[in-house]
Amino acid sequence: MTLRATSAFCLALCGLGVAAQAQDSCASGKTLTEDTLTIATGNPAYYPWVMNDAPESGEGFEAAVAYALAAEMGFSAEQVRWVRTSFDQSIQPGAKDFDINLQQFSITEEREKMVDFSIPYYSSAMAVLTTQRVIDEGATATIDSLKGLLWGADANTTAVPMLTGLIDPARAPLLYGDNTDVTAAMQAGQIDAALFDLPTALYLSAVVLNDGAILGQFPADRSDNPDQFGMLMEEGSALKECVDAALTRLTESGQLAEIEAEWLSQTTGVPVIE
Amino acid sequence: MSAPTRRQIFETRQRRRANGIAAASTCAVLVSVVLLVPLAPGWEAVQRSFFNAEVFANTFPGLLNAFLLDVAIFAWCAPLIAALGLLVALARDLRTPALYPVRLLAIAYTDVFRGLPVILVIYLIGFGIPGLGLPRPWNSPYIWGSLALILVYAAYVAEVIRSGIESIHQSQRAAALSLGLSGADTMRFVILPQALRRVVPANMNLFVALQKDVALLSFIGPVEIFRQAGVYKSLMANFTPYVGAAIIFLAITIPATRYADYLMNITRRTQS
Numbered sequence: 001m002t003l004r005a006t007s008a009f010c011l012a013l014c015g016l017g018v019a020a021q022a023q024d025s026c027a028s029g030k031t032l033t034e035d036t037l038t039i040a041t042g043n044p045a046y047y048p049w050v051m052n053d054a055p056e057s058g059e060g061f062e063a064a065v066a067y068a069l070a071a072e073m074g075f076s077a078e079q080v081r082w083v084r085t086s087f088d089q090s091i092q093p094g095a096k097d098f099d100i101n102l103q104q105f106s107i108t109e110e111r112e113k114m115v116d117f118s119i120p121y122y123s124s125a126m127a128v129l130t131t132q133r134v135i136d137e138g139a140t141a142t143i144d145s146l147k148g149l150l151w152g153a154d155a156n157t158t159a160v161p162m163l164t165g166l167i168d169p170a171r172a173p174l175l176y177g178d179n180t181d182v183t184a185a186m187q188a189g190q191i192d193a194a195l196f197d198l199p200t201a202l203y204l205s206a207v208v209l210n211d212g213a214i215l216g217q218f219p220a221d222r223s224d225n226p227d228q229f230g231m232l233m234e235e236g237s238a239l240k241e242c243v244d245a246a247l248t249r250l251t252e253s254g255q256l257a258e259i260e261a262e263w264l265s266q267t268t269g270v271p272v273i274e
Numbered sequence: 275m276s277a278p279t280r281r282q283i284f285e286t287r288q289r290r291r292a293n294g295i296a297a298a299s300t301c302a303v304l305v306s307v308v309l310l311v312p313l314a315p316g317w318e319a320v321q322r323s324f325f326n327a328e329v330f331a332n333t334f335p336g337l338l339n340a341f342l343l344d345v346a347i348f349a350w351c352a353p354l355i356a357a358l359g360l361l362v363a364l365a366r367d368l369r370t371p372a373l374y375p376v377r378l379l380a381i382a383y384t385d386v387f388r389g390l391p392v393i394l395v396i397y398l399i400g401f402g403i404p405g406l407g408l409p410r411p412w413n414s415p416y417i418w419g420s421l422a423l424i425l426v427y428a429a430y431v432a433e434v435i436r437s438g439i440e441s442i443h444q445s446q447r448a449a450a451l452s453l454g455l456s457g458a459d460t461m462r463f464v465i466l467p468q469a470l471r472r473v474v475p476a477n478m479n480l481f482v483a484l485q486k487d488v489a490l491l492s493f494i495g496p497v498e499i500f501r502q503a504g505v506y507k508s509l510m511a512n513f514t515p516y517v518g519a520a521i522i523f524l525a526i527t528i529p530a531t532r533y534a535d536y537l538m539n540i541t542r543r544t545q546s
Contacts, residue, residue, distance in 0.1 A: 092323065160505050174497065184401045189409075189410065190413055
């Protein structure tokens with residue numbers, strides 16, 4: 001993005017923030033620090049969710065959504081403070097050090113029992129990440145062909161139950177602690193394919209893997225229980241209704257779709273798995 | 275048996291009194307923990323995250339199943355560790371000048387592998403060697419992860435066995451040689467039988483530690499109990515499955531440690 005566009009984007013955000021401040025007082029007194037919205041992201045935060053691991057820039061899908069949401073809730077860009085948490089930190093019992101936490105948390109019924117989620121801000125397709133070698137050996141985007149592959153996945157994601165639900169591979173999948181280990185195993189030829197949300201799969205295939213390829217995607221509306229990302233809050237958070245209301249307004253005004261189009265546009269054009 | 279002496283009666287009474295006090299103080303501590311901890315303001319949240327009966331019941335069978343993989347990995351690693359450890363210990367004890375390079379190699383091996391964190395060795399060997407381009411099934415994480423465990427633990431076992439060998443007095447060796455035994459026979463029939471017996475408790479401790487470190491193999495793919503617990507944790511946003519895994523580990527390691535202690539006591543008694 002050019003410098004001019006960036007500053008225009010920031011100006012727009014700040015402008016929105018000032019305009020919105022008057023109309024939404026829902027969040028006042030409900031945040032960790034008065035007049036500040038503390039937002040958590042991953043450590044590190046990955047492309048394309050946050051560009052260059054710098055959420056303060058507002059670049060990247062989740063960073064942009066965060067600033068748009070803050071503006072909608074009446075916080076200016078300066079009133080947004082960023083912190084970092086791991087997955088385990090965000091679900092540990094006790095006081096949280098963030099108001100909202102967005103790092104591609106999938107909303108599930110079981111997780112809802114322990115923490116609060118906002119309404120979804122993104123519905124992700126699941127994609128099959130593999131290497132050119134596996135495709136050359138005859139793997140195709142059909143369930144039958146996928147069943148025969150040796151699978152891997154990030155153990156901390158909902159890809160694990162989806163793998164069993166959508167593909168049901170013949171051999172037990174191998175699971176890893178993070179994206180880096182999954183790609184290391186794929187590079188070492190220990191697994192053929194791995195299941196990720198589509199934007200992450202595109203990033204890993206283009207940047208991390210040497211001869212990475214996307215075999216195909218399962219569209220978000222394909223499974224009974226699509227992978228929907230929600231913002232995580234403390235169980236019983238008073239802020240939830242404000243966040244939900246703001247997200248609803250962002251969705252209805254089309255602003256959320258615009259942000260998605262700006263940052264996640266390459267996701268179209270990946271073949272759909274039959 | 276004759277009637278107890280006054281001294282014996284006194285000692286019995288003393289012992290009973292000591293036992294009573296020990297029991298009472300243990301009870302007092304237990305009761306105060308059970309009563310006081312739930313008074314902490316965050317107890318309910320901690321209980322829901324770590325000691326959730328519903329989550330426990332749902333995940334425990336899956337954890338038990340995943341534990342079988344730990345047992346299997348342990349079962350094929352342990353004999354190989356024992357064999358390699360013995361070989362390295364013997365190599366370190368070589369006294370022929372011509373074989374000095376072998377001895378040097380054994381010293382370097384134990385120094386390097388005792389000095390590295392297990393997880394680093396597992397990553398290096400588990401991802402590194404298959405990355406060289408080995409075909410399946412020879413790039414399996416089970417093979418190379420197990421090799422990493424074997425290399426690290428054999429280094430420890432070798433040092434323990436060497437300490438056993440060195441604890442046998444020099445005069446035994448001299449006596450065996452003067453009886454006409456060859457160097458190899460001296461080691462095999464005189465030194466090793468005594469040395470190995472002495473280090474059984476120390477080795478038991480190492481195998482208890484191995485039992486837990488098997489879980490580190492999960493970092494390179496195998497879905498054993500620790501990884502399975504992590505999957506449940508992630509799906510339910512709840513740490514209870516880790517507690518379930520801990521209970522399963524304890525069920526194995528506590529009896530094993532007690533047994534090691536028992537063996538150690540026997541050795542001490544026979545030596546004194």
